[in-house]
């Protein structure tokens with residue numbers, strides 16, 4: 001048969017516009033442009049776009065990115081994890097308990113925390129694939145169990161729910177700066193000296209640049225985006241993630257190890273939550289029993305804004321990262337613009353609804369359903 | 371004829387108290403189209419699922435190329451050369467044709483020591499195979515959801531053949547299709563059989579079976595009444611056996627032989 005076989009007359013040529021529409025990250029791109037345009041126009045003078053301002057919303061966005069990448073891959077694999085927020089609180093508390101209360105070296109406290117939390121992630125996944133229960137219910141149980149332990153353990157051991165002093169213990173540790181450190185300090189000092197960014201005018205830090213480096217949190221966010229994106233789009237495991245979420249039985253029948261894929265994605269989500277928590281306790285120097293509240297929903301919202309389908313099988317890491325960026329920029333932008341912060345929730349609700357409706361429409365275009 | 375490529379001996383399958391298969395024996399030869407007929411709930415899907423490694427038979431023996439086989443999961447069966455196009459669950463609509471085509475068999479290439487999905491190879495092969503089957507895709511990234519039912523069956527069949535299936539099991543590939551699409555799928559079955567592949571074709575439509583079948587086995591309530599070769603049996607007899615003989619004869623009488 002020749003290459004020039006005639007096109008089927010009934011396959012309508014879809015327009016370039018519709019073709020662009022079925023890229024999952026399109027919504028996130030449009031949203032990002034819209035959000036930046038809005039704040040550049042209305043809040044340019046608020047300090048949001050000077051070095052400190054940029055660092056402010058970048059850090060907040062990076063926090064969202066870290067948990068959104070995990071939630072994104074898990075959602076594409078067809079599952080949810082509602083225990084992310086509790087896991088953040090729990091992981092932070094574990095680091096404090098091992099590092100401060102039990103006085104383990106910080107690196108070992110961090111490592112054991114990763115092992116414990118990823119084990120909980122694996123347990124979530126194991127229960128879900130074994131029982132066939134919706135992950136919504138299973139991880140809702142984990143949400144309460146972990147939060148309960150996060151309050152109970154420090155109460156019992158220390159008679160308080162906030163444990164401080166982490167920064168002192170982390171001093172000189174080799175692993176702690178991987179989460180709590182900053183990079184490119186020299187570059188920022190140079191930029192301060194060259195007058196590209198502002199420097200402190202008085203006080204103990206006089207002459208130092210207002211931004212003294214890029215926090216590792218942001219480095220983690222970029223690393224996770226790149227890792228997640230390549231894993232999803234460029235590896236065979238990525239194809240298995242799509243297949244497991246698209247139709248688990250069809251995937252299984254084709255030889256895809258669906259259970260393994262799902263359990264691994266639960267573990268990855270737990271790992272992301274632990275990275276978030278570790279960066280957070282290193283920054284604050286303390287662990288609190290109420291940390292991470294509602295983070296699971298923020299992660300899911302960022303992923304949905306980024307074009308992923310709640311039903312699984314479709315989505316993009318880049319989209320989720322853009323969703324997280326929109327989230328961070330709007331939250332901090334409203335703060336800079338002096339808008340009442342409760343309105344942020346109104347915005348969230350509206351944009352979530354809008355994104356879900358748009359995604360449903362896009363799904364119809366892709367699958368040709370009516 | 372040489373030895374059968376696959377022999378199913380006294381296969382039983384119980385789901386709790388439900389006896390879906392009560393000792394079914396069938397053998398299939400390379401290059402034949404073996405039709406498995408039966409009414410809804412007769413146990414056809416359950417039977418082929420024991421053949422493709424989805425279910426473990428409760429009792430009975432599977433002999434594949436002369437060796438007793440014990441498939442732990444579908445991967446084992448696929449690796450041995452038994453490919454199945456399941457009734458409802460063959461393709462994932464949200465994924466592209468090319469991603470579906472290679473699902474579970476993704477080609478990889480090494481870049482800097484890591485294995486990456488070789489999209490280029492996957493796309494080229496997919497376009498080639500689809501063209502050979504007479505399907506014009508807009509591109510390899512077209513979602514399977516936009517294909518018609520017949521085209522999806524064809525993609526699934528092409529996929530199985532491409533990956534070197536020796537036995538191709540088709541579970542009711544024509545049951546949801548229109549006339550044209552059915553004809554296309556039947557033609558595809560004929561082509562595949564002529565390549566020397568053993569085809570197990572499940573249907574409850576006697577006419578579809580008669581169009582391509584070499585031998586016919588009827589399942590009824592988890593049991594079989596044996597296998598007949600083409601020419602040894604009439605469509606009417608097959609229809610009777612599927613419905614359990616007696617009742618159907620009465621029904622047919624009252625409907626004036628229109629069924």
Ligand SMILES: Nc1ncnc2c1ncn2[C@@H]1O[C@H](COP(=O)(O)OP(=O)(O)O)[C@@H](O)[C@H]1O
Pocket residue numbers: 385388389390408409410411412413414415416417
């Ligand atoms: N996973 C299962 N669990 C319990 N019963 C089942 C299962 N699969 C099939 N059955 C039962 O086995 C019988 C045969 O079903 P099936 O093989 O799907 O029939 P067919 O494909 O011939 O229409 C039916 O009574 C069905 O309810």
Ligand SMILES: [Mg+2]
Pocket residue numbers: 414415416457541542
């Ligand atoms: Mg069936």
